Amino acid sequence: MPQVLEHADGSWAWVVLLATMVTQGLTLGFPTCIGIFFTELQWEFQASNSETSWIPSILMAVLHMAGPLCSILVGRFGCRVTTMLGGVLASLGMVASSFSRNLSQLYFTAGFITGLGMCFSFQSSVTVLGFYFVRRRVLANALASMGVSLGITLWPLLSRYLLEDLGWRGTFLVFGGVFLHCCICGAIMRPVATSVAPETKECPPPPPETPALGCVATCGRTIQRHLAFDILRHNTGYCVYVLGVMWSILGFPLPQVFLVPYAMWHRVDEQQAALLISIIGFSNIFLRPLAGLMAGRPAFASHRKYLFSLAFLLNGLTNLVCAASGDFWVLVGYCLVYSVSMSGIGALIFQVLMDIVPMDQFPRALGLFTVLDGFAFLISPPLAGLLLDATNNFSYVFFMSSFFLISAALFMGGSFYALQKKEQGKQAVVADALEQDIFLEAKDGPGKQRSPVIMYVTSV
Numbered sequence: 001m002p003q004v005l006e007h008a009d010g011s012w013a014w015v016v017l018l019a020t021m022v023t024q025g026l027t028l029g030f031p032t033c034i035g036i037f038f039t040e041l042q043w044e045f046q047a048s049n050s051e052t053s054w055i056p057s058i059l060m061a062v063l064h065m066a067g068p069l070c071s072i073l074v075g076r077f078g079c080r081v082t083t084m085l086g087g088v089l090a091s092l093g094m095v096a097s098s099f100s101r102n103l104s105q106l107y108f109t110a111g112f113i114t115g116l117g118m119c120f121s122f123q124s125s126v127t128v129l130g131f132y133f134v135r136r137r138v139l140a141n142a143l144a145s146m147g148v149s150l151g152i153t154l155w156p157l158l159s160r161y162l163l164e165d166l167g168w169r170g171t172f173l174v175f176g177g178v179f180l181h182c183c184i185c186g187a188i189m190r191p192v193a194t195s196v197a198p199e200t201k202e203c204p205p206p207p208p209e210t211p212a213l214g215c216v217a218t219c220g221r222t223i224q225r226h227l228a229f230d231i232l233r234h235n236t237g238y239c240v241y242v243l244g245v246m247w248s249i250l251g252f253p254l255p256q257v258f259l260v261p262y263a264m265w266h267r268v269d270e271q272q273a274a275l276l277i278s279i280i281g282f283s284n285i286f287l288r289p290l291a292g293l294m295a296g297r298p299a300f301a302s303h304r305k306y307l308f309s310l311a312f313l314l315n316g317l318t319n320l321v322c323a324a325s326g327d328f329w330v331l332v333g334y335c336l337v338y339s340v341s342m343s344g345i346g347a348l349i350f351q352v353l354m355d356i357v358p359m360d361q362f363p364r365a366l367g368l369f370t371v372l373d374g375f376a377f378l379i380s381p382p383l384a385g386l387l388l389d390a391t392n393n394f395s396y397v398f399f400m401s402s403f404f405l406i407s408a409a410l411f412m413g414g415s416f417y418a419l420q421k422k423e424q425g426k427q428a429v430v431a432d433a434l435e436q437d438i439f440l441e442a443k444d445g446p447g448k449q450r451s452p453v454i455m456y457v458t459s460v
Contacts, residue, residue: 029151
């Protein structure tokens with residue numbers, strides 16, 4: 001393709017923004033519809049809840065954990081090629097999954113391959129948006145996040161409609177064609193002219209006498225470049241953030257996976273059960289940009305960490321209401337309140353990380369954060385499936401979700417408060433010392449030079 005360089009903040013940037021919205025809707029919005037196929041897959045393969053729940057867990061884990069690999073591909077081939085490659089992989093994964101004969105094949109096709117493709121398309125589209133928008137970057141990110149809400153709204157409705165006429169195999173085959181739209185969106189993302197200086201070439205590799213050491217050193221530098229283990233060791237706030245969010249993710253994705261089976265377990269109609277997920281997505285269309293605008297106001301800058309913890313606390317308390325009753329209208333109210341807390345978490349999760357970590361270290365901190373979160377996504381649904389197999393009661397799944405979310409909120413809120421008090425104490429000591437020094441200088445007079453209190457003789 002001809003390398004036509006577009007300019008930042010130009011007219012083509014809005015076309016790229018539309019493509020990014022579609023890409024985010026296709027990728028991040030898709031995992032929420034897996035719960036609609038949960039009962040069908042369980043019946044088809046005569047599998048337990050724990051075995052079936054590995055499909056969404058692998059999908060969401062790979063979607064988050066493959067971030068560093070996506071960064072390497074973007075640096076080597078660019079955002080355009082990486083987005084199109086992700087669309088091809090996601091399409092191949094869904095087409096292959098429609099021919100699966102056992103759950104192990106679904107784990108690899110619908111879980112690993114599709115999740116890897118969605119990760120490539122999603123993260124590269126977000127990256128290219130940062131190059132195209134400079135002055136209106138905050139607005140562009142807020143509008144692009146609306147694509148996720150649209151995806152959460154439309155994927156369940158489309159899934160329910162296709163499932164009734166084509167079955168899950170035919171539906172997955174159609175989904176393979178839908179994911180090819182990521183290739184069209186990637187083709188729109190032309191290279192953009194940036195003011196970044198070209199990278200200098202690296203030094204030649206060491207002599208071939210010690211090839212093993214050179215390989216290990218190269219791997220170590222690559223890991224250090226993309227995963228911020230040093231920040232995790234030395235930045236206490238970042239450590240609290242990562243541990244708290246990891247613990248909360250053990251409960252956060254469970255309603256999106258088990259809400260539809262839970263409603264059908266309470267004899268709610270299948271169409272109405274699928275509508276519940278769409279209600280969450282439709283509410284997020286309006287709530288997420290509003291939450292992002294409020295979080296960006298200077299008045300909330302010093303309280304963002306506590307608002308983030310409060311959003312997790314509200315999310316956990318909301319799940320207790322869902323576990324108490326399975327009536328359809330109660331579940332509708334639950335979905336509306338759940339959307340409020342979900343919007344707050346989505347609007348603040350990266351902003352709080354930016355407040356904790358300096359911006360020059362943010363990409364590395366984000367890379368390690370997504371990898372560790374991927375492990376939590378991998379564990380959460382199967383753990384809930386084991387609990388469901390042992391109790392045969394969906395309510396315990398929502399109690400489990402509430403436990404992880406509420407405990408994580410209390411941990412993060414208390415730890416952030418303790419760290420803030422400790423930092424204020426250090427600042428107060430420094431301010432007192434500075435004030436005492438100024439007082440002594442004023443007492444000695446401007447013409448006098450104050451002699452040191454202690455003098456050490458180091459030579460005669």
